[in-house]
Amino acid sequence: MHLRVTFVAAARCSSLLAERFEDDRPLDQAGWDEVQRAAHELVPLAAAELRYCSPTPRSRATGDALGYAPLAQPALRDCDMGRWRGFTLGEAMAREPSAVDAWLADPHATPHGGESLVGFISRIGGWLETRPVGEGGRIVAVAEPSVLRAALVYALKAPPSSYWNMDIRPLSTVTVAGHAGRWNLRLGAPQ
Template identity: 75%
Template sequence: MSVRVSLVAAARSSALLAERFDDDRPLDHAGWREVQFAAHRLVPLGAAELRYCSPTPRSRATGDALGFAPLVQPALRDCDMGRWRGMTLSEVAAQEPAAVGAWLADPRAAPHGGESLLAFISRVGSWLDTRPVREGALVAVAEPAVVRAALVYALNAPPSTYWNVDVRPLSTVTITGLPGRWSLSLESVPH
């Protein structure tokens, strides 16, 4: 008996270079177009018994646009970036270069006054481990950072691995298993 968790990264709300920490902006025009273009491959995930999303406007809008009618899960919120909320990494690095360096180097550091990377990964992992344990599937639409954190947790990888995982808008990944015993599941695309 195992649970199948498909994670879908929310569509974009801004140009990738203009992404901001803890960004609560809704989907932009490009994001809506991307959802429409990708819907044919993502809509089947909505057959999952359980459908969730993070509380951000773009995650909710992505899930709704795909017809998932997802239940909002506060535990799937983006990392709390404290006083850096709403800023880009470039803006923060220009103002607080030492703090950014500490944050990138130490997963326990929270120089912004919010949540450390380790606490964020643990929170997302706790959400994974508390899903109903029964044979079945669930889908969750979340911010790319949440998908990255879930992968690091599921693979029991060092927290520094988080920085080496690239999650693009509307990308998907599936993990299978049971609480505390997750595996990455790569699937072939039918021809």
């Protein structure tokens, strides 16, 4: 059966320049305000048969504020950044510039002691491939922007380096449709 998974990027918990690897902070006031402004477009997604979120406080709060009552999925967590957890990219670069360069250049690299980009994309793809199909085949999942990028790379069978070329803003949506092994990007407003 055909499945449609709409990913919603979690609202912000800090300015985009202050984003931290594996950020566990809750929504800030700007994030709450963004959710209120976008709610009229995103609330209809609560009609999905299955509603999930990543285990971060901001993803859960975003889903709850939109009326999704999502079930947290450990597989939808952000990339494991090892010893860089909690750092901004700038902070990691200041401490370990050659390690950051290696990580950005090689999708198999794990200089931080965490998960490689390829491993992260595969984990998100594995989650996507194992979703049960309900009556209408609709799923909504609130997650970090990095999870949306990984899902797109996986679904489109794009090279891992394309991950770095995707700009996913808070509360934006991405829909993939199809079934295990065959996914298509669906553009336009959710139906």
